[in-house]
Amino acid sequence: MRAHAIMYHDVVENGDFESSGFPGEGAHVYKLRREDFARHLDAIAAAGPAVGTIRDLKPSPVLLTFDDGGVSFHHPIADLLEQRGWRGHFFITTDRIGTAGFLSEAELRDLHRRGHVIGSHSRTHPTRMAALSRAELDGEWSESIARLSGLLSEPVKTASVPGGYYSRQVAEAAAAAGIAVLFTSEPTSRSAVVDGCVVLGRYVVQRGMEPGWSGGFAAGSPAQCWRQAALWKAKRVAKTLGGGGYLKLRQAILERKQ
């Protein structure tokens, strides 16, 4: 199975990055302004391939995913998607439901009723998911899935890995918790299967990236997909070496025009 999954986080009005999702600059770099996000959606529409969900997975659909569970999923994100006839995948940090900046139970039910796919983004959003013990991983997945399934009166079977800290054990625990489709943050359109759970990569979009990135990811264009894959590999190497060159390299890659 191949899919072009794109990962977003919050989308805010008036540049108010505190208004939705996790606070702090580390989280804010992933948030987009509403007017910028609308241009990204226009670029996806212009790219051609149909936007779908995992419920209607056909060859190479474009999947739009949103992490953390911020209140902006309900407005403006869902509204902007629906204007184009699209639905999103919304991944929820379940311990945050109903807290400041995050979706309420009623808003989650409303998104589900409107045809969006609701999934888990773990219970507590651990800083380093892959460093948890198997018992802790089981708790993160099974407790968040149970909360969402109870809330929506329907089994919830999809999730995304918080912080992109993926390991095989993270997927094994997800499979054991009943998760059928698990999204990572690895920039790839290829999928793998772990204990019956389909593991799909995603291309990340963050603040400062031109709409052409979203359009390129949707089209599976080498200019964007390969470049982000190269960045991902460089990041791994830089982390391994502990070098400070990664930030400069990242900036250089992001600033290049399509």
Ligand SMILES: [Zn+2]
């Ligand atoms: Zn997250």
